[in-house]
């Protein structure tokens with residue numbers, strides 16, 4: 700069943716490099732079934748088309764993304780994480 704969501708809410712997805720475990724965060728929007736993610740990470744250093752990356756977690760809201768970033772710790776890109784604590 701599709702869950703009705705606020706269209707304004709940002710969807711966060713986490714991807715990591717398979718070799719270094721370095722993780723970057725992508726923003727997107729929730730859709731009825733899943734979510735979108737931009738082609739490049741928040742810091743613009745990682746492109747989702749790169750081959751040696753894996754998706755860790757997709758379609759998190761802001762609170763969930765903060766919790767995930769805290770759980771992953773230092774492997775998460777600082778530039779990407781700082782975006783989670785920036786209000787626009």
Ligand SMILES: [Zn+2]
Pocket residue numbers: 722723724740741742743744745776777778779
């Ligand atoms: Zn990053």
